[in-house]
Amino acid sequence: MRRVLILGGTAWLGRELARVLVRDGDHVTCLARGIAGPPAEGAVLVAVDRAQPGAYAAVRGEEWDEVIELSWNVQHVTDALAALAPGAAHWTLISSCSVYASDAEVGQTEAAALMEPGPDPDIEDYAVAKVICERVSEAALGGRLLTVRAGLIVGPGDPSDRFGYWVSRFGLTGDGAVLTPTLAGRHVQVIDVRDLAAWTVGAGRRGTTGVVNAVGEIHAFGEVVAQARSIAGHTGPVLEAAPGWLVEQGVAYWAGPRSLPLWLPESFGGFFRRSNATLLAAGGELRDIRGTLEDTLDDERARGLGRDRRSGLTRPDEVELLTALVSTG
Structure with a gap:
């Protein structure tokens, strides 16, 4: 032993x-x-x-x-x-x-x-x-x-509330609108x-x-958001906002209160795209990100989809931002 x-x-x-x-x-x-x-x-x-x-x-x-x-x-x-x-x-x-x-x-x-x-x-x-x-x-x-x-690091029990924000928000809103940053050209790389x-x-x-x-495999941010939406059964619209507009509204990158988690400035283009070749060569095994999202949603539901979070927008703040975004045309 x-x-x-x-x-x-x-x-x-x-x-x-x-x-x-x-x-x-x-x-x-x-x-x-x-x-x-x-x-x-x-x-x-x-x-x-x-x-x-x-x-x-x-x-x-x-x-x-x-x-x-x-x-x-x-x-x-x-x-x-x-x-x-x-x-x-x-x-x-x-x-x-x-x-x-x-x-x-x-x-x-x-x-x-x-x-x-x-x-x-x-x-x-x-x-x-x-x-x-x-x-x-x-x-x-x-x-x-x-x-x-x-x-x-992500998965059930995550105390940072970053990765779980998206699948939780889609689960909470049902057929309501959800705000995202511009997704094209951005990536997500996590490890369960x-x-x-x-x-x-x-x-x-x-x-x-x-x-x-x-580190895990590299995924397009849009792909992760789409999978989170599918798993949560969300049927409402997804509205993307430009980075500059979000910053003007006081929305933070990455984590913390009034943020859009996992969203990073364009200058951080390599942060979520590092090589994991050494890990894989050393026997690392990575589950499919969909499985992590599914288990994360189960955990989020158990903890309460509407709970206060360490990272992300509150739903009232998000609704306010969505209204302002729509009004700008």
């Missing part, structure tokens, strides 16, 4: 990783505060605040077949490496495609240039922090490290949390090392 330590493990991706590991017969320990929720059934929780002195005392000095690090807090990552790297046969760092210096080029591989933190880095900046975490991990672990640069967890666990078991872009 392998002994696996997850640094984190009680939030969304971490819990899915723990679930897969336990299912496969591993002994799993999650070191976390535990405030995001309970660990997966069968996993052991060591409840600690990683910012406190002695946070790793309960697990330091033990031999681990695998350590999985989820944090982007530079101090947490650095302290964990100092305490645990000597006893880890293999280490997986969950990083992000946000580390890349440019989002403009299509087909970027793992060899693309990274953002440069500079001499006085802002470690509160997610991308900067992830770059530093990668570098300190490589320095401490060398050939024992797998760096997983995840793209946009279940596929990411399954591959990451398998890669750790195989001792895979190096850097891997964990």
